[in-house]
Amino acid sequence: MTRTLCVAIALAAAVLAAAAALPAASAQAADTEVLIDQFTFTPQRITVKAGTTVTWTNEDDVPHTIASSSKLFKSKALDTGDKFSFTFTTPGTYEYFCSVHPHMTGAVVVEAATGSNVAQ
Amino acid sequence: MISDHHDERGVSRRKILECMTWAGTGVLWTIAGGTPRSLGIVGEAAAAEASGLTFLQISDSHVGFDKPANPNALGTLEEAVGKIKALRVKPSFVIHTGDITHLSKPSEFDDADRIISQTRLDVHYVPGEHDVLDEGVKLYRDRYGRGTKGAGWYSFDANGVHFIGLVNVVDLKAGGLGNLGNDQLEWLEGDLKGRSASTPIVVFAHIPLWSVYPAWGWGTEDSARALDYLKRFGSVTVLNGHIHQIMQKVEGNVAFHTAMSTAFPQPAPGAAPSPGPMKVADDKLRSLLGVTDVTFKRGQHRLAIIDQPLQG
Numbered sequence: 001m002t003r004t005l006c007v008a009i010a011l012a013a014a015v016l017a018a019a020a021a022l023p024a025a026s027a028q029a030a031d032t033e034v035l036i037d038q039f040t041f042t043p044q045r046i047t048v049k050a051g052t053t054v055t056w057t058n059e060d061d062v063p064h065t066i067a068s069s070s071k072l073f074k075s076k077a078l079d080t081g082d083k084f085s086f087t088f089t090t091p092g093t094y095e096y097f098c099s100v101h102p103h104m105t106g107a108v109v110v111e112a113a114t115g116s117n118v119a120q
Numbered sequence: 121m122i123s124d125h126h127d128e129r130g131v132s133r134r135k136i137l138e139c140m141t142w143a144g145t146g147v148l149w150t151i152a153g154g155t156p157r158s159l160g161i162v163g164e165a166a167a168a169e170a171s172g173l174t175f176l177q178i179s180d181s182h183v184g185f186d187k188p189a190n191p192n193a194l195g196t197l198e199e200a201v202g203k204i205k206a207l208r209v210k211p212s213f214v215i216h217t218g219d220i221t222h223l224s225k226p227s228e229f230d231d232a233d234r235i236i237s238q239t240r241l242d243v244h245y246v247p248g249e250h251d252v253l254d255e256g257v258k259l260y261r262d263r264y265g266r267g268t269k270g271a272g273w274y275s276f277d278a279n280g281v282h283f284i285g286l287v288n289v290v291d292l293k294a295g296g297l298g299n300l301g302n303d304q305l306e307w308l309e310g311d312l313k314g315r316s317a318s319t320p321i322v323v324f325a326h327i328p329l330w331s332v333y334p335a336w337g338w339g340t341e342d343s344a345r346a347l348d349y350l351k352r353f354g355s356v357t358v359l360n361g362h363i364h365q366i367m368q369k370v371e372g373n374v375a376f377h378t379a380m381s382t383a384f385p386q387p388a389p390g391a392a393p394s395p396g397p398m399k400v401a402d403d404k405l406r407s408l409l410g411v412t413d414v415t416f417k418r419g420q421h422r423l424a425i426i427d428q429p430l431q432g
Binding site: 040 | 296
């Protein structure tokens with residue numbers, strides 16, 4: 001009995017948490033996350049609205065960097081768990097790579113914010 | 121004219137190399153199933169070195185690394201140094217093929233120095249990509265850059281062997297591999313100019329100068345140009361690190377060799393989703409870490425390379 005109740009509560013909590021997370025995930029210009037794992041940027045290519053802040057988090061056991069191919073931005077070496085953020089204000093395609101392991105590449109495609117308000 | 125003479129010698133050498141066995145040195149290079157195996161000391165190899173030049177290669181110390189693949193990288197470096205100190209024949213010097221530190225922190229460089237200096241041997245360094253993480257590569261250059269060019273390349277001579285330390289870990293280009301760059305390649309061309317083709321050459325750099333596994337960045341973009349400058353020489357040995365495992369290849373007069381790390385092993389090419397640190401059973405770790413002992417004997421075509429794990 002008790003166990004069933006616990007499971008039910010846990011499930012309800014999970015559903016609520018998922019529901020709470022949904023609006024943030026679907027908002028176009030909300031902050032966006034890119035994970036660095038297994039020497040790969042995931043997602044490798046993301047499309048965002050102008051004004052979006054992209055945050056990279058290194059989950060590998062070795063340091064990585066985020067370096068724009070056009071030298072627009074470059075992070076310091078990120079140790080495990082370290083983060084780097086950049087806000088993309090101008091539409092365009094921004095290729096980047098890890099300057100330590102240059103075979104690691106990614107891209108951020110920035111689209112014009114639709115309507116009058118970036119946050120929609 | 122001199123080079124013609126040595127080219128002839130090179131052909132016969134190539135035949136000898138097909139056997140992959142060096143009589144007299146007692147060293148056997150074994151390549152089984154495409155994966156070179158750790159070399160062993162065969163017969164009298166240990167006693168044969170006294171008349172030649174012996175030096176050591178250590179690599180990829182990653183001081184500061186503390187993740188599960190080896191929570192104590194400083195400790196295993198200390199073990200490697202202990203092994204060097206215990207060698208019966210004292211080597212002339214040590215070559216460190218980079219990734220001295222894990223994160224280019226001053227404290228990591230300090231710790232590495234404190235341990236490695238206990239060998240009481242001259243150490244010739246080249247940087248790995250983990251040693252040049254600070255802006256402008258100041259920390260590495262302040263410590264190890266004296267008398268070097270560019271980001272730290274240089275050459276020196278010992279016992280008639282010409283040693284060249286190259287840097288292929290700076291100015292890396294998106295989507296690319298290791299990179300030497302035009303300035304360094306021009307310097308290399310000049311450094312080799314006028315040298316007799318019979319001079320044995322040892323080139324050392326962090327990232328392999330041959331295409332080990334480009335999908336993981338294990339190769340150097342413009343190494344072909346460097347190898348072109350080296351091809352007239354009768355004996356060229358290329359020592360690299362970076363991939364934390366032993367690999368070797370012989371191509372013409374050039375013998376390529378990569379060393380084990382003193383910190384943690386990495387997977388064989390393509391054997392894992394990524395080249396990251398490989399966690400192995402604790403009792404197996406020390407069999408995958410180690411140092412490399414290189415002996416050059418005048419009159420012999422090849423340098424004898426013996427990889428010594430920290431533990432049998």
